[in-house]
């Protein structure tokens with residue numbers, strides 16, 4: 097039986113552990129909080145994230161990272177992007193040389209502007225061919241309810257992507273393979289920033305034309321950055337790009353969307369952070385995405401606007417007026 101380790105008992109770590117177990121794997125979840133680990137092992141549920149959802153028998157949990165990592169063919173990471181480097185420094189010595197390292201995370205590291213697979217490669221000293229990412233329109237609560245969804249598993253070594261595809265393929269979860277890791281990761285990280293923008297617009301009471309325009313132009317700026325970084329344009333028209341934008345920008349389940357809505361309704365940043373219980377990656381990653389845009393000399397006006405509102409205290413109405421008063425352009429430039 098395929099053994100998997102999943103580091104992180106939050107929303108997505110737990111739901112993806114369920115997917116792996118439903119696909120026939122034996123999964124050990126690592127969690128830092130003993131109460132959650134105990135509840136998973138004895139109550140067969142994760143009450144903090146999915147109360148009432150029974151976890152498959154193939155999932156157990158531990159607070160011991162060595163126990164989680166032991167014998168894992170796939171080692172999956174699902175902690176907040178900004179803590180991964182610190183976490184993985186502790187775990188790296190425990191990981192087998194041949195385990196496939198899988199990132200579920202949709203963020204870009206502050207300061208270094210590195211994608212999560214780059215952080216994994218660097219800290220675990222693993223070649224790119226042994227590092228994979230999983231992304232796409234996968235709101236954890238819907239996956240935990242076993243509603244049908246598709247995803248992308250990306251790795252430069254397609255045979256590794258195929259192995260991961262098999263490991264997480266169930267009747268309700270349909271993963272496709274891709275070798276464009278850069279495009280897949282950027283799609284996931286930048287859509288969180290665009291979801292903040294759409295949420296802000298929703299909170300301001302704006303309608304569907306505004307939403308569609310932000311999604312479409314958001315995809316245009318994601319693609320521009322991706323092309324500058326060597327990604328394949330087709331990736332952005334797929335599940336990692338358009339697919340995840342549609343899910344995240346339209347769903348009240350999205351933490352990024354909800355975060356933006358609260359800001360758009362007039363909450364301060366501090367008030368919004370206080371009511372946000374789970375990880376909204378775009379709040380920090382909007383700055384690192386803008387950092388990438390500057391490093392690659394790419395124009396990303398929506399991302400810039402989000403940074404202005406979230407970090408520089410710009411009023412949404414003022415920011416929106418500035419965005420709309422940019423010079424007229426060709427749709428493709």
Ligand SMILES: NC(=O)C1=CN([C@@H]2O[C@H](COP(=O)(O)OP(=O)(O)OC[C@H]3O[C@@H](n4cnc5c(N)ncnc54)[C@H](O)[C@@H]3O)[C@@H](O)[C@H]2O)C=CC1
Nearest residue numbers: 105106107108109174175179201202234235236374375377
């Ligand atoms: N929730 C979702 O629907 C989806 C989330 N993702 C991505 O998955 C990643 C994880 O997000 P979620 O599980 O949703 O977040 P979450 O907030 O639900 O869970 C995060 C987990 O990390 C733990 N954690 C927090 N700080 C930590 C630290 N310093 N060291 C170690 N562990 C720490 C928390 O205790 C929690 O178990 C993010 O990058 C997110 O973008 C991707 C697809 C879907």
Ligand SMILES: O=C(CO)COP(=O)(O)O
Nearest residue numbers: 232233234235350351352
């Ligand atoms: O990535 C997600 C869905 O694919 C989840 O989005 P949020 O992190 O905004 O909840």
